[in-house]
Amino acid sequence: MKRLLLSTLLVTALASAHAGRLEEIHARGVLRVGSTGDYKPFSYRAGANDFIGLDVEQAGELARAMGVKLEIVPTSWPTLMTDFGADKFDIVLSGVSVTAERQQQALFSVSYLRDGKTPITRCENQLRFQTLEQINQPAVRLIVNPGGTNERFARAHAPHAQLTVYPDNVTIFGQIVSGAADLMMTDAIETRLQQRLHPELCAVHPDAPFDTAEKAILLPRDAELKIYVDTWLQQRISSGGLQKSFDRWLDYPWALEPLRQAIDERLLLAEAVARAKWNVQAPIEDLPREAQVIAAAVQQGRTLGLPDAWVAAVFKAQIEASKTVQRELYAKWKAQQAGHFDDAPDLANTIRPQLDRITTQLLRAMADNQATLKDTARLIRPLEAAALSPAAAAQALAPLSAHVVVRF
Known part of the structure; x- marks a missing residue:
């Protein structure tokens, strides 16, 4: 009965859109999803036209639920909101954190993950970077990727550290491994994954991050589309399908x-x-x-x-x-x-x-x-x-x- 109700809500939401984004998507026959391709396990660009990850899989599931094709549109953290405002894609699925700044321009779906910022550093330096006070020191070399919540958090909470804004979020962890930087501030889920990929690195208290933030789907200001996406996402969460996908991508041989x-x-x-x-x-x-x-x-x-x-x-x-x-x-x-x-x-x-x-x-x-x-x-x-x-x-x-x- 619960599934039938959710399915009915999906159909109702779709039918109620007269000239909104849902109608545009169906008329086009394509759901355009913005994704950065540099944030494992959510989105990784494995080739010119090849994206993989949890949110890429979610995008595919959503497109199938809508009965349309999926098109992944590459974007970046510095240009994400500009591209969104230029209507380059319909929604964004890329491990996006809910922020007040983004909410000024867009809506968000219901949350599908709670996370927070925490350090990742060489394992021998774990005790050096347990607190923000330890990190916010002139001798500390802090590295972040540009344009997203990692950079904003670092600038706000560690203004006295030596901050390097490194352009490539895929290879940035190699900078810490090589000793070119002391640590990075990023989401706890990413620190857990990267310490598996780089045995030299250790996540610092990922179970107790410095703050908390929600991950959600970035949406245009379209009420009908939000109802549709929220209902679809809640169904995935309640059925356990999202958790299964999440576990699978955490275990993926990145x-x-x-x-x-x-x-x-x-x-x-x-x-x-x-x-x-x-x-x-x-x-x-x-x-x-x-x-x-x-x-x-x-x-x-x-x-x-x-x-x-x-x-x-x-x-x-x-x-x-x-x-x-x-x-x-x-x-x-x-x-x-x-x-x-x-x-x-x-x-x-x-x-x-x-x-x-x-x-x-x-x-x-x-x-x-x-x-x-x-x-x-x-x-x-x-x-x-x-x-x-x-x-x-x-x-x-x-x-x-x-x-x-x-x-x-």
Whole structure:
């Protein structure tokens, strides 16, 4: 009965919107969701058009409930409200904190998480940064990402500390690991996650943050849309679906993302390689060259402590996957009687340097994740699938786990 009532409320809210945002969304057939892509576990940009995370999954569920497609629109914390005011997206789902400043321009859904600001630092420095008084000292090097609640909190509560506003919220924690900064102030949930990704770092009293804040969906000033979203979100909360999603994304193997991205980027070059070969009618398969690539990768892997068999197996599988994509393209171009591609890059001077760069990134990511991988099966399976069929190639770079990835 409760579910029936909630479903009825959803339908009623939708039907009552005459010229509001809900009607616009349905007329467009697309729900545009702003997301920053730099805040694990809520939103992470894993590729040019590839966003993953709890709030990305929530956005997909909401779009399905509305019966429309989902479009993720990239934004950033410094430009979030400006982009919102410019109507670049309908709503924002990105681990957004409810603030009075944001409420001046927008509405918020019901809250789906309570959190607060707390420090994260190198583990040997935990006792140094237990209080705001300890942090608010001229000798303390405090680092934050720009434009959001982290920066505002730091400026308000630690004005005497040496504040660095670092532009990249994805790599900012490496600044603390390297010793370039002493600590960061951020949401407790992020400190818990980042200490798992960086064993050198420890969250400082995440169960007792310095303040509290609610996470919610940022909405336009449209009452009907708020009713719809609130009802949908309350149903997800009461059913336990939100908690299950939250737990899954907290357990997601985030450390593997750089590895997945390197594999993805390398395979995406297959079309450029095929175009370059097509222009000179070169064969797709070049076994001597493939052997050289694998041997060079194995040698480079040794310097990183990687087993030869791991490296050879991964690169052999990736080369086979790339050739599958190239063969499918050759077949299509032959059927189309395609001519010379004027935009084809130079194989030796353009593509191979890119492949060399990606190889280095891939090997480093493998080395960083040896303990997690234990063997190469998780890397090779998607690539072997891609080598079996062109259809599988399109999905070859699904995540290296069974978790959800949303592509747009």
